[in-house]
Amino acid sequence: MMKKYKGIIYDIDCTLLDTFRMNMVPLQRIIQEELNEDWPIERLYHFTGYTGMKVMEELGVQDKETTYARWVKYVNEFEEGATPYPHVEDVLKTCQQKHIVQAIVSSKLRDQYEIDFVSKGFDQYIDVAILADDTPYQKQNPIPVQLAIEKMNLKPSEVIYIGDSISDHKVCLNAGIDFGYATWGSVSNEGIHASLVLQDPLEILELI
Numbered sequence: 001m002m003k004k005y006k007g008i009i010y011d012i013d014c015t016l017l018d019t020f021r022m023n024m025v026p027l028q029r030i031i032q033e034e035l036n037e038d039w040p041i042e043r044l045y046h047f048t049g050y051t052g053m054k055v056m057e058e059l060g061v062q063d064k065e066t067t068y069a070r071w072v073k074y075v076n077e078f079e080e081g082a083t084p085y086p087h088v089e090d091v092l093k094t095c096q097q098k099h100i101v102q103a104i105v106s107s108k109l110r111d112q113y114e115i116d117f118v119s120k121g122f123d124q125y126i127d128v129a130i131l132a133d134d135t136p137y138q139k140q141n142p143i144p145v146q147l148a149i150e151k152m153n154l155k156p157s158e159v160i161y162i163g164d165s166i167s168d169h170k171v172c173l174n175a176g177i178d179f180g181y182a183t184w185g186s187v188s189n190e191g192i193h194a195s196l197v198l199q200d201p202l203e204i205l206e207l208i
Contacts, residue, residue, distance in 0.1 A: 003178070005159060005207050005208060006158040007154045007158055007159040008100060009103045009105050009145060009148055009149075009152075009160070010161075011104075011182075012106045012108060012117060013108070015162055015163050015164045015185055016085065016088050016201075017083065017088075017117065018085055020048070021078075021080055022078045022082060023075055024044045024047075027047070028041065028044070029074055034059065034061045034067060045188045046188075048165045050107060052072065052107075054107075055068075076115065082115075086200075087200065089120075089125075091202065092122060094205055095208060101127050103149075105171075106130075108132060110132075127151075139167040139170070139171045140167050140174055141171070142176075159177055159178075160179070161175075163182060164184075164187075165187075165188075169193075178196065179195075180197075180198050180204070181198060184199065
């Protein structure tokens with residue numbers, strides 16, 4: 001029998017919202033401008049789950065803050081925008097109706113959270129949101145997840161984290177909580193050995 005949970009923590013990018021191209025195509029532009037190199041999009045897979053400043057550090061750009069701000073500008077100008085995966089709002093609404101505590105733990109800054117998530121009205125279903133502004137610790141550090149669980153007033157054993165990346169998987173291992181692998185938005189399963197593999201957002205409803 002599948003385990004049931006009282007709380008769900010979600011990643012946003014490539015889990016609730018399809019944001020891969022809107023983030024990575026502008027990043028290709030930044031890399032071309034800053035490094036004078038043309039990177040195939042596959043080379044950017046390992047950046048999923050990183051904060052923007054962590055990406056800048058990894059790339060070794062000269063002026064991280066200014067370059068990151070320009071990347072954010074390109075992202076927000078990108079025509080495709082953040083698109084919810086099918087059934088995501090139905091899942092969030094049903095979980096709320098069944099009194100499941102729902103949280104967000106994301107590497108997004110709050111301003112971007114407002115643009116991508118709140119603008120769609122999805123925040124009405126969320127009880128706790130821990131974003132990059134809220135703590136100096138980022139994935140794969142367990143502290144943001146532990147902070148969310150504390151605010152949810154639940155035990156770690158009562159919560160599952162739904163995410164798409166190796167960073168999500170590792171933060172669950174470090175925090176000692178269950179991980180649900182959202183394959184619908186994942187760009188690579190390398191290093192992910194999840195016991196719970198989800199093929200469609202609707203499968204989340206089987207966990208409550």
